Amino acid sequence: MNLTSLQLYMGSGARKTWLASFVKENLPENRLRSNDDNLSSKFESVDCSRRRKKKQRKSKASIVGETWTRLQRHKQRHLKFSADLRYETYLPLNAMWTKYMEELLHFSSLTEASLSNAAQKMMKADLHGSFLTVKRSKCPSFIGVQGIVLQETRNLFVLVTPYNSVKRIPKANSVFCVVLHNHVFTIYGNQFTVKPGERAAKKFKSKPSIDL
């Protein structure tokens, strides 16, 4: 029977009838079944067995209770932002961030001498929720883009602009600035290409920034 199914798999419809007669002639009677002339169903079963295996594997991974694989964890890093994203919903995040910065930097007691210290702190601070402006960039269309930072990756800032759109701006080759209580902090993107979590532990060296 294996032979016949194999031939059917490769063969055409014209061969079908010939095969049916061949099987009837050559096979012993006890192996013939009543519905053996319906050979096409057998061909399907050969094909289905392969498909079923794949389906089972897929469904196993999605069972609740199974541990998350590395792949699933990797997937969650790529955030998908819905099209109807509103700028207004992220204003509370921005307000929270300004409070956090006030607590961190103590703006009332900030003098010129302590500004370098504040800059050091700013490097290790979190930027989620800050209102960033692209000051300079190699790509002219990025210049002047403003927005609240939603996500920070190694190479990207994801901003929500006041026009309710999401912009992904690469850190490399651009200069950002943050305005906080009449203080302007400038962020050189070229030296900022670190993961947000690892940035806190990194020691920054003062490199001469080559102008664009």
Next chain:
Amino acid sequence: MGKNKDGARFVNKEIFQRVNFLYQAAQLAFRQDPTNHDMCRYYISTMRMVAEKHVIRIHPKMKRTICKCCNMLLVPGRTSRIRFRSKSETHTVVTCLLCGTIKRFMWRKSHQLWMDKPEAWLNAGAKPGKTS
């Protein structure tokens, strides 16, 4: 952790502030849109990464509201299920509804958290609220 002596400084204060901010941002993201888990997960995973890099202990109260597997905030009834079991030893079971991971908390009378002990504080009792 700071040294428990007179004149000891609050070490890693900025990092504690950052951890605190990220935790609150995750709470805010969850409150605004409970169906959007990714945003919440992203903030929590960043928070854990920051804490890991500086070898900081996350406060147990915060740590117990985080799924250790999928980094989601565990809100009772919304993303987690809380049940009490008394087989062999009474304990609480918190199940994450998204990935099914279990957290177990024993009801041991002798157990005391490090944060509840007086020597954990910098100037005994003067300055509560290190991370929260």
